[in-house]
Amino acid sequence: MYSLPAALEKLVQELSRLPGVGPKTARRLAFNLISGDREKMESLASSIIEAKNRIVHCSRCFGFSESEICQICESPRRDAEVLCVVERASDILPFENSGVHKGLYFVLGGVLSPLDGIKPETLHIPLLVERIEKESIKELILALGSSPEAESTALYIDRVLANSPVRRTRLARGIPVGSDLEFIDDVTMLRAFEERVGV
Amino acid sequence: MYSLPAALEKLVQELSRLPGVGPKTARRLAFNLISGDREKMESLASSIIEAKNRIVHCSRCFGFSESEICQICESPRRDAEVLCVVERASDILPFENSGVHKGLYFVLGGVLSPLDGIKPETLHIPLLVERIEKESIKELILALGSSPEAESTALYIDRVLANSPVRRTRLARGIPVGSDLEFIDDVTMLRAFEERVGV
Numbered sequence: 001m002y003s004l005p006a007a008l009e010k011l012v013q014e015l016s017r018l019p020g021v022g023p024k025t026a027r028r029l030a031f032n033l034i035s036g037d038r039e040k041m042e043s044l045a046s047s048i049i050e051a052k053n054r055i056v057h058c059s060r061c062f063g064f065s066e067s068e069i070c071q072i073c074e075s076p077r078r079d080a081e082v083l084c085v086v087e088r089a090s091d092i093l094p095f096e097n098s099g100v101h102k103g104l105y106f107v108l109g110g111v112l113s114p115l116d117g118i119k120p121e122t123l124h125i126p127l128l129v130e131r132i133e134k135e136s137i138k139e140l141i142l143a144l145g146s147s148p149e150a151e152s153t154a155l156y157i158d159r160v161l162a163n164s165p166v167r168r169t170r171l172a173r174g175i176p177v178g179s180d181l182e183f184i185d186d187v188t189m190l191r192a193f194e195e196r197v198g199v
Numbered sequence: 200m201y202s203l204p205a206a207l208e209k210l211v212q213e214l215s216r217l218p219g220v221g222p223k224t225a226r227r228l229a230f231n232l233i234s235g236d237r238e239k240m241e242s243l244a245s246s247i248i249e250a251k252n253r254i255v256h257c258s259r260c261f262g263f264s265e266s267e268i269c270q271i272c273e274s275p276r277r278d279a280e281v282l283c284v285v286e287r288a289s290d291i292l293p294f295e296n297s298g299v300h301k302g303l304y305f306v307l308g309g310v311l312s313p314l315d316g317i318k319p320e321t322l323h324i325p326l327l328v329e330r331i332e333k334e335s336i337k338e339l340i341l342a343l344g345s346s347p348e349a350e351s352t353a354l355y356i357d358r359v360l361a362n363s364p365v366r367r368t369r370l371a372r373g374i375p376v377g378s379d380l381e382f383i384d385d386v387t388m389l390r391a392f393e394e395r396v397g398v
Contacts, residue, residue, distance in 0.1 A: 004292070005265040007253040011246045017239070019231045020224065024382060031289040031381075032218045033247060034254055034263065040216070041251040045244040047206070047213045048232060052240040054206040055233050064233065066204040090230040093203070 008034060062107035062124060063089045072096075072105060079103040081138040085128065085157070087111055087145060095143070103139075106131070111144060111153040125157065132166055139167045146173065207233060261306035261323060262288045271295075271304060278302040280337040284327065284356070286310055286344060290380045294342070297385040299392040302338075305330070310343060310352040324356065331365055338366045340395060344380055368395040 003009055008030060016026035033041050057063065058070035065071070072078060072092075082103030086092060087110060095101045108123045120126065132140070142157060144150040158168050174192035175184055184192070202208055207229060215225035232240050256262065257269035264270070271277060271291070281302030285291060286309060294300045307322045319325065331339065341356060343349040357367050371394030374383060383391075 005254055005263050005269075007246070007250045007265060008263055011250040014243045014246045017243075018228050020227065025219065027289070027292070028219065028381065029217050030250070031287075034250060035287075035289075038251055041247050044213045044216075045247040047210045048240050048244040048247075051206045051210040051229070051233060052237055055204055064204050064207055066206060070204075088230075089234075090226070093226070 057089065057107075061105045062109060063092050063105055077102075081136060082141065083132075083137050083139070084141040084143055086143050087150065091143065101141075103141075108144070108153070111147070111149040112156055113149050120156065120160075123153075125160070128157070129160060132161065132164060137166055139169060142168060142170045144170075256288065256306075260304045261308060262291050262304055276301075280335060281340065282330075282336050282338070283340040283342050285342050285380065286349065287381075290342065293380055293383050293385075293388050294392075297388040297392070299389050300340075302340075307343070307352070310346065310348040311355055312348050319355065319359075322352075324359070327356070328359060331360065331363060336365055338368060341367060341369045342380065343369075345374060370395055 004012065011030045011033070012023070012026045015021055015029050016023050018026075021029070033044070054066050055064055056066070056068075058065040058073055059068055060073040061070060063070050063072065079102045082101070083106050084095060084101050084103060085106045085108060086095075087108055089107050092105050092107070095105075106124070106128055108125065108128070110118055110123050112118055112120065112123065131137070140157075140161070142154040144154050154170060161168060173188065173195060175181065175188065203211065210229045210232070211222070211225045214220055214228050215222050217225075220228070232243070253265050254263055255265070255267075257264040257272055258267055259272040260269060262269050262271065278301045281300070282305050283294060283300050283302060284305045284307060285294075286307055288306050291304050291306070294304075305323070305327055307324065307327070309317055309322050311317055311319065311322070330336070339356075339360070341353040343353050353369055360367060370391040374380070374387065374391050
């Protein structure tokens with residue numbers, strides 16, 4: 001079996017560790033990088049290092065930030081009474097892009113999964129509860145996706161806050177806008193039907 | 200419109216310059232890199248730099264190499280009488296993976312495209328002709344893909360060598376039209392190679 005020159009093979013290996021990048025894609029990316037100019041490769045390499053050095057997790061919401069507190073948490077224009085709870089820092093992006101949420105965020109860092117050893121303390125759940133006790137939060141939007149683990153995490157948080165006056169909501173489930181009904185999966189259809197609202 | 204922290208946005212931009220990587224994929228890759236450990240990112244960044252520093256084009260065949268002459272050109276076990284002409288250095292890989300070609304390679308560096316200013320001298324065609332004159336090559340396999348430009352490049356080389364005793368062949372039809380050589384599976388490559396016919 002032929003092998004690529006070692007440095008090239010190493011690059012292919014590294015690239016194929018990225019999510020959604022199989023061996024063929026990794027090879028295509030590596031060949032493209034190799035064939036490009038030096039500046040392009042150095043620029044990519046340095047942005048990787050730069051991002052790793054400069055991006056931290058906001059100490060209030062655990063979203064991506066370049067400072068101790070992120071720009072969202074720091075903004076005086078955000079509604080501090082509405083807190084949107086998401087699984088990962090990257091989940092903040094679709095909310096911000098749609099501009100629909102005027103409040104703040106809180107990144108859990110995952111969802112509960114006892115079999116994998118992910119308990120409430122593994123996530124930021126105790127910090128979330130503490131924050132709700134200290135601050136004047138009126139609504140908690142649990143935006144945790146629809147896997148069984150995500151659903152039980154939302155239920156767990158709801159239960160922990162059973163005696164709290166904070167209103168707990170979750171995103172509506174239903175037919176995505178612009179989708180053809182014929183391509184909707186059964187579970188989504190079931191939810192959309194059950195949660196139907198008045199016209 | 201919300202923007203990601205600058206260093207993260209820069210990384211997303213850099214990644215989306217890669218082939219086949221759109222803005223969403225770039226974001227997913229960037230989030231994954233950011234969320235991984237420091238070692239993982241540094242390792243990727245250093246392999247990019249390392250590959251760029253160490254990989255050169257073999258001065259005989261123009262394939263990827265870590266030394267002046269690549270391991271294929273240097274091998275005494277290869278049949279120096281059969282030369283396989285490919286468009287790009289990455290096209291060597293599928294031949295080597297299928298193990299079907301025992302001879303040597305020659306990378307043209309592209310295909311003729313007069314409208315884009317790509318003339319025979321822009322490619323390595325003069326060097327190929329020179330090599331054929333100097334060495335005892337008996338067969339030239341023109342493995343140039345099936346685009347009109349590739350076909351006319353093969354025809355051009357065939358015509359240049361009209362008075363040469365070197366046998367010119369091309370890969371059998373069997374390579375799917377519109378496919379990159381780089382992504383051909385081993386069996387198809389084997390068939391196409393065995394059924395090569397006179398130009």
